[in-house]
Amino acid sequence: MKSAVETLNPTRVRLTVEVPFEELKPSLDAAYRKINQQVTVPGFRKGKIPARIIDQRFGRGAVLEEAVNDALPKFYSEAVSEGDLNPLGQPEVDITELKDNELLTFTAEVDIRPEITIPDYTGIEVTVEAAEVTDEDVAEAVEQLRERFASTSVVERAAAEGDVLKLDLEAKVDGEVLEDGVAEGLDYTVGSGQLLDGIDEAVTGLEAGGTATFTSTLKGGSAAGQESEVTVKVISVSARELPEADDEFAQLASEFDTFEELQADSRRRLADQKKYQQATEAQEKVLDALLELVEVPMPEKLLKDEVETRKHNLEHHQLGQLGMDLEAYLKIQDKTVEEFEDELKEQAEKGIRTQFVLDQIAKSENLTVSQEELTEHLVRRAQSSGMSPDQFAKAVVEGGQVPMLVGEVSRGKALATVVESVKVTDTNGEPVHLDDEDEEGAEAAAEVVEETTEAGKGEDKAEKAENA
Incomplete structure (x- = not known):
């Protein structure tokens, strides 16, 4: 077999593949066996019909068609490997020549993952809100707790x-x-x-x-x-x-004996929340700054599929559960169809660019995903989906989505690595340190990546396309 690659644009190629007829023989034999089991010819036992009789009765063309359909995926895969390509999605195949007992020639056009150069991003600087907990914040949290026990x-x-x-x-x-x-x-x-x-x-x-x-x-x-x-x-x-804000209320509403202990616990919880919010804000702003630095050619078919998937998920899952159609949703959002579609395309494009860029960084930094990291991520995803970890894990395995989860963790680690390398300060001018070992930073990075790249419930279009 011989193959050649023609670059049509930075995200699409055309493969031209020539297959000597002798390499079709295994598929040709399989085609005769398959037809043998499907047809009946008087005078011959089922499965024992000679090839020449099948050719006479059903035509050599039918056999060739069956053989070619069987062989094409194998030859296409070999050509992809020869060309060292990263295809996205299914190819558009065209059989250009089929000479019986001589030659099979076909072309295959397919989107590919673009080559991306990651520039020096260490000069990125972002500012985030200070993670401060005020007395007013604590008072409001306690008041909300009192409201629950009103x-x-x-x-x-x-x-x-x-x-x-x-x-x-x-x-x-x-x-x-x-x-x-x-x-x-x-x-x-x-x-x-x-x-x-x-x-x-x-x-x-x-x-x-x-x-x-x-x-x-x-x-x-x-x-x-x-x-x-x-x-x-x-x-x-x-x-x-509302109950009085006293020790009796603290004992009723918490595990603490005194109202002072309850207030202190509220302050600790708020501090954790603020730190997590700060980490999320840092991840989002760093990601936006990173994407501005990187030129990412966009595979048009992948983008089109991503837009359609996001639209389908919104219409048939999210809005469907609310008993609402797209027209009603747009009216409530005060958006035109054109504004909605432009926004959807922008979100889809950002999601694809995020995947490509973070995947390249993960590859460049030799980032790997351990079983422990994958398990922790699976547990968190299960919690957000309302399923038990066992149920979620079973659904992931049965749906062939383990590579998707691995990709999410890898991209989260890549984003956390970038954040660790850049300058993040809060509104008070104080430096903010979030490294990939920091629990808030790691979780925030994973969630930011999911939020940006998800087309819906656990959809990962680039990953799915590559594994198609």
């Missing part, structure tokens, strides 16, 4: 902010009550900003038995995105009473 009691007065109301709702569109537009006995906290725009203004000042009508754009259901006339009736008004 008690309610029915009162005979008009509803005010913070009250818990029991409501009946009825939504109409074009004067017709929606089948899924009626709710009874619904609990709602005035001022929470949940449910529907305009409901807080409508119920404030109403007593039990009072009603009000207002217009609002529905956020979900069969008429999501449409303007509706909503009638709300207040069944009861309950006042919320």
Whole structure:
């Protein structure tokens, strides 16, 4: 077999492959055996029909077609190996010449992973928020905890902010009550900003038995995105009473004996959260700065597939679960179809560029993924998906997605390596140190990579394409 590679552009090549007919013989023999098992010819036992009879009855062309279809993947793979290529996705194959007992010639056009040169990135500088915990932050956290342990009691007065109301709702569109537009006995906290725009203004000042009508754009259901006339009736008004901020509350709400210990624990938790948020911000800003430095040719077919996958996942998974279609979603987001598609393309392109760049850095830095790192990543992904680690691991193995997880960990390590090499300061001018051994830094890097490259639930288009 002989093969030649023609570069069509930085991300696409054409392979021309010539196969001497004798190299087709194993596939030709297999084609005769297969046809032998599928057809019946009077006078011959099944599986014992001579090749010349098959040629006479069914045509030599049918046999050749079966043989070529069987052999093409093998010859294509050999040509890819000879050319030292990194193909993305399936090739477009065209048989240009097939001479019986002489020669098979075919071409295969395929996208390839582009060659990327990573420039010196050590001069990158980013600024992130300082990871400071104020007394106000602690007070707010404690207040939120008190809110969780608040008690309610029915009162005979008009509803005010913070009250818990029991409501009946009825939504109409074009004067017709929606089948899924009626709710009874619904609990709602005035001022929470949940449910529907305009409901807080409508119920404030109403007593039990009072009603009000207002217009609002529905956020979900069969008429999501449409303007509706909503009638709300207040069944009861309950006042919320927060527990005293004392040692008794600390014992009720935590494992601590004193309120002072509870406050100290809240401060520690907030400090951890702020540090993680700071690490995430640093990773995101460093990644953006890195991508600005690197020229990445974009495989157009891969980009098109990525855009379609992201759109499909949004329409059929995320929005589908909310009972909403794309038109309603765009109305709520106040976006045109063109704006949505431009944004989707930009996100997809950034995801692909991120994968290519971080994969190249991981290769250059000889970064490897240990079993322990892969297991830790799997456990974290399982937690975020709501599955047990065993369930998630089984789904990953059955779906052939282990390489995808390895890629996520590798890219996270690559990003953490870059962050460790650049200058990160906080808004107070203090240096921020996040190395790839730092738990917050490593986890933040992995999550930033996932958020940027994911096309949906665990999708990794470049990785999947390369393994196709």
